[in-house]
Amino acid sequence: MNLELALRMCEAAVRQAGREGALISVAVVDAGGHLVAFQRMDGARITGPVLAPGKAYTAVAHRMPTADLAPLVLPGGELYGLAGDRYVCFGGGVPLGELGEPGDGRGTGEMAGAVAGEVAGAVGVSGGTVSQDVACAEAAAALWEGA
Amino acid sequence: MNLELALRMCEAAVRQAGREGALISVAVVDAGGHLVAFQRMDGARITGPVLAPGKAYTAVAHRMPTADLAPLVLPGGELYGLAGDRYVCFGGGVPLGELGEPGDGRGTGEMAGAVAGEVAGAVGVSGGTVSQDVACAEAAAALWEGA
């Protein structure tokens, strides 16, 4: 993860929110779950600074989209009880693929925790409906995958 | 939001509680979710100082009555897992509409967070049954809407 790419991912999420008619916050975290970039659109809810980094953290911690965690944390589910203040287990958090090999250009400026073959970070979006949040997060993640 | 109006909203909630036969706590927060006024009736539970500000914070953060959040955070709901230490997702929190235009008299003494076209604060009530809490919060919110 690096700041330049994180900023471009934030911008992509914000652009998608414009298309969706949503007002969102977007967070990008590194492989350690630590914030790299955050943007809250004018008029977006004050809960965004809590939930967007929370979704990103959760996505990188569990190495899966938070939408996929949702069924697992239901009563009777494998991870029931996980939901709480630390984790946000509904859609809007998307992990950022695996790192390529050293030398592929994405390694420059890597941050805490990145190891080839592992999740390199995540994006989290909050503020719209869950499906809008997911669409915005995926628009950001597409940039990463294309990098 | 201003203190004078917040106090009148607290009094309206307490009066409604008298009609309901409930003993409640009531909290009014500004658009940033920060407490402006709080009152706990004699004999009301000590959980009120936790839950009433929590409901008010949640209502302003999500810009909807906490009663409307309740079904969304059920197992299988869109926002399951949201409930936790930070959010209180059952009835009793009511957001306070949008601010009017500058000069409409409600701008005087505004506190942190008020911007025309956005949620300007919230009221949260705890101590009675959920339906009593909602009735008390709505009695307070009616004052805001009529101001």
Place this chain on the structure above:
Amino acid sequence: MNLELALRMCEAAVRQAGREGALISVAVVDAGGHLVAFQRMDGARITGPVLAPGKAYTAVAHRMPTADLAPLVLPGGELYGLAGDRYVCFGGGVPLGELGEPGDGRGTGEMAGAVAGEVAGAVGVSGGTVSQDVACAEAAAALWEGA
């Protein structure tokens, strides 16, 4: 402690703040340290909802003015290490004397924790200088002592 008296104490603190030229938040807690009433003046800092209840809680928990705790929590002091998120150990918190006998009129509507011969609650003020906060808290406490 009861709500009516707590409100009058809040008003006394706010009036004193007007004389001091300070913008304050004031909190009154019962003998259990739980909030009974809170008021934030228009324009007062958003830190008041944190610090004023914190000072009141600390004053009732330690049964002394928070100003008197200040030297005790210094390095080498008897209570060094006490200061932190839970306690606020500088001036502005004042415990509310001992309860009188049953039947003296202050017992009506007593809340959690009040026992004759013990501290019955506290007032906490934040927003001005420490000396302003203390003056406002003492103005509130004077009402209690005269009740």
Place this chain on the structure above:
Amino acid sequence: MNLELALRMCEAAVRQAGREGALISVAVVDAGGHLVAFQRMDGARITGPVLAPGKAYTAVAHRMPTADLAPLVLPGGELYGLAGDRYVCFGGGVPLGELGEPGDGRGTGEMAGAVAGEVAGAVGVSGGTVSQDVACAEAAAALWEGA
């Protein structure tokens, strides 16, 4: 506060860090202390996502530069004990002056908390030495003052 200006403030802080030879994180919060924008430079410490928003929150909550709080929270200082999980009381947090009048162009897209005559937000920087952090935060704040 609005996102566009917050992003320009982040960029100004990062540019200043380049001049200082420091690797920093920078946070901009609104008048409610809620995050609007955050950027962490490549290679900057993972403590930045905690400390930079913390400094910004503290600066807006106390309406003064966190550097000015530092002597007050020393043992024997007026506010000893304030430092803790919630507040960060050393240099690097700078409050953002008062809002101008309606119509001065800064009101567009304002977020939670902006009221003429009050602190409108804050910037917090962490990652370099304290003096580097202060220089970066002031470079960001200069943009606000010139806006």
